[in-house]
Amino acid sequence: MVKRKGTTGVSKIKNCKQMTALLHDYLHDNLSRKLKREFERHLRFCPDCASFLNTYKKTVAATRSLDPETIPAKVRNNVLAFLRKQIRRIGAFLLCTTIQLLA
Amino acid sequence: MTRLEPLENPMSSIETKLIAATSMGLDSRVGSRLALRRSKRSGKDDAALIERLKAGDQNAFETIFDLYSRRLYSVAQRILGDVADTEEVIQDVFWTAYRKAKTFRGHSRLSTWLYRLTVNAALGKLRRGRKNREVEYEQFLPKFQEDGHHLVRPVVDWSDTLEESYAKHELQQLLKGALDQLQPLDKSAVVLSDLEGMPDKEIAATLGLTVLAVKTRLHRARLFLRGKLAVHLGHSAA
Numbered sequence: 001m002v003k004r005k006g007t008t009g010v011s012k013i014k015n016c017k018q019m020t021a022l023l024h025d026y027l028h029d030n031l032s033r034k035l036k037r038e039f040e041r042h043l044r045f046c047p048d049c050a051s052f053l054n055t056y057k058k059t060v061a062a063t064r065s066l067d068p069e070t071i072p073a074k075v076r077n078n079v080l081a082f083l084r085k086q087i088r089r090i091g092a093f094l095l096c097t098t099i100q101l102l103a
Numbered sequence: 104m105t106r107l108e109p110l111e112n113p114m115s116s117i118e119t120k121l122i123a124a125t126s127m128g129l130d131s132r133v134g135s136r137l138a139l140r141r142s143k144r145s146g147k148d149d150a151a152l153i154e155r156l157k158a159g160d161q162n163a164f165e166t167i168f169d170l171y172s173r174r175l176y177s178v179a180q181r182i183l184g185d186v187a188d189t190e191e192v193i194q195d196v197f198w199t200a201y202r203k204a205k206t207f208r209g210h211s212r213l214s215t216w217l218y219r220l221t222v223n224a225a226l227g228k229l230r231r232g233r234k235n236r237e238v239e240y241e242q243f244l245p246k247f248q249e250d251g252h253h254l255v256r257p258v259v260d261w262s263d264t265l266e267e268s269y270a271k272h273e274l275q276q277l278l279k280g281a282l283d284q285l286q287p288l289d290k291s292a293v294v295l296s297d298l299e300g301m302p303d304k305e306i307a308a309t310l311g312l313t314v315l316a317v318k319t320r321l322h323r324a325r326l327f328l329r330g331k332l333a334v335h336l337g338h339s340a341a
Contacts (some may be wrong), residue, residue, distance in 0.1 A: 015251025024322040028303075048253045051260035052245065058262035059329040063297040066275055067251075071173050071179035075190045080168065082194055087161060087201065 013038045023056055068093045110203035122213065151198055156204045172197070173216065174299065175221045176279055181294045182225040184283055192224045199224075211308055218301075218309045222291050229287050238284045243330025246341040255341040261333065268336055281331040291326040 013019055013035070019042055022027050025031050043050050155163035175196060180189040199220055207216060221296040245253035261268075269277065282290055291310060296317075303321070305313045330340030 002145060006116055015247070016253050017247040018243055019248075020326075024318055024325070028318075040256060048249075048258040051258040051262075052253070054260050054262040055258075055333065056325060056329050059263055059325055059332055060267060060330070063280060063293065065172055066298060068177040068298065069189075071176035071193075072186070073185065075176070075193075078171060079172070079190065079194045079197065080165075080181075083123060083164075083201065084161075084170070086198060087164070088331035095253055 001062075006040060013042050016052075017048070018050050020052065023053060026053075027057065027060070104269050121222055153207055153209070153213060155203060156201070157207075164197075164241060167200070167213070167217075168197055171217050175217060178294055178299060179217065179225045180223050180280065181298060182291055183224065183228060184289065189225075189227055192221065192228060193226050196220045212305075215305055216292065218295065218299075219311075222295070222309055226287050226291065235261050240327045241329045243334065243340045244323075245326060245330070253341065255339040259333075261336050261337045261338055264336070277335055278328070278330070281328050284331075285327065288312075289320045289327075292320045293324045293328075296321055299309075 013022070019039065022031060022035070022039055026036065029036075031039060034046065152163050152167055156167065172193065176193050179192045179196075180186070183189050183192065195246070195268060196217065200217060207213070211219075248254050265274065282293065285293065288310060292306055292312075293305045295309060296303070303314050303317045306312075307317045310317065312320070333340045
């Protein structure tokens with residue numbers, strides 16, 4: 001999918017399809033310096049790719065702005081109660097086993 | 104032309120997340136929230152907790168529960184989309200963590216281990232008989248002419264009109280619906296990356312994928328989500 005940072009012999013970006021394949025790495029600053037320069041040169045002359053990049057970035061931003069799901073107090077209490085019960089049960093089981101072994 | 108800054112550096116530190124969030128036109132509070140969600144506990148703190156847990160200290164277990172239950176719940180809920188299923192998964196995850204604490208060797212961070220347990224449990228639950236809400240990606244992905252140029256031109260830049268077109272709640276519902284249509288592994292990658300702020304390398308460790316596979320899945324999922332938003336706004340996904 002991508003040429004790593006520092007790689008050599010990177011071919012020139014010829015079209016929008018190649019630009020689109022590089023979007024993720026461009027946004028994560030994972031392109032070699034040369035490829036990044038070519039990417040940005042293409043952007044200057046291709047309004048379609050500039051628009052595509054803007055909308056791609058906006059999509060990521062919108063996803064990141066989703067509110068986290070909050071754990072309802074009832075669910076939290078249920079889970080904690082279950083876990084405490086299980087731990088007590090295991091404790092009692094281990095105690096019985098130890099007593100039996102010692103007897 | 105507006106200069107288009109990269110989102111973040113490859114290490115995805117909290118600081119770069121903050122810069123990234125701002126550079127994408129996000130409210131800085133979103134970046135802060137990401138940072139808060141991923142607030143880094145030191146490895147030493149976690150190691151001490153695990154050692155106490157291995158020694159049977161129930162308080163250590165409850166501390167771990169307090170520290171991680173909200174985040175793990177959010178991740179599982181996003182993947183499953185169902186409260187009852189999520190409760191079951193969270194219950195299983197913490198019970199497994201308690202029972203398997205002795206096997207935790209500390210090769211990964213405690214948080215990575217817990218995320219892995221959570222995502223695996225959620226994906227397992229999805230595999231076991233949930234109705235499939237995935238859709239074909241193809242119609243929402245960009246299309247190109249034979250010479251590699253965009254098939255539909257001009258590509259409309261709707262990035263500045265998204266918030267004008269939808270109220271926050273509507274946009275959230277729209278995105279949640281689109282997320283639910285992603286393939287489970289793709290959705291997990293998006294949730295861990297965009298909602299939890301996890302770096303690609305850690306996502307790879309959590310999902311049992313290579314970093315390259317994570318990037319490929321994230322990219323494809325984001326193209327799909329972009330296409331869904333474009334179509335909802337009345338534009339071509341291509």
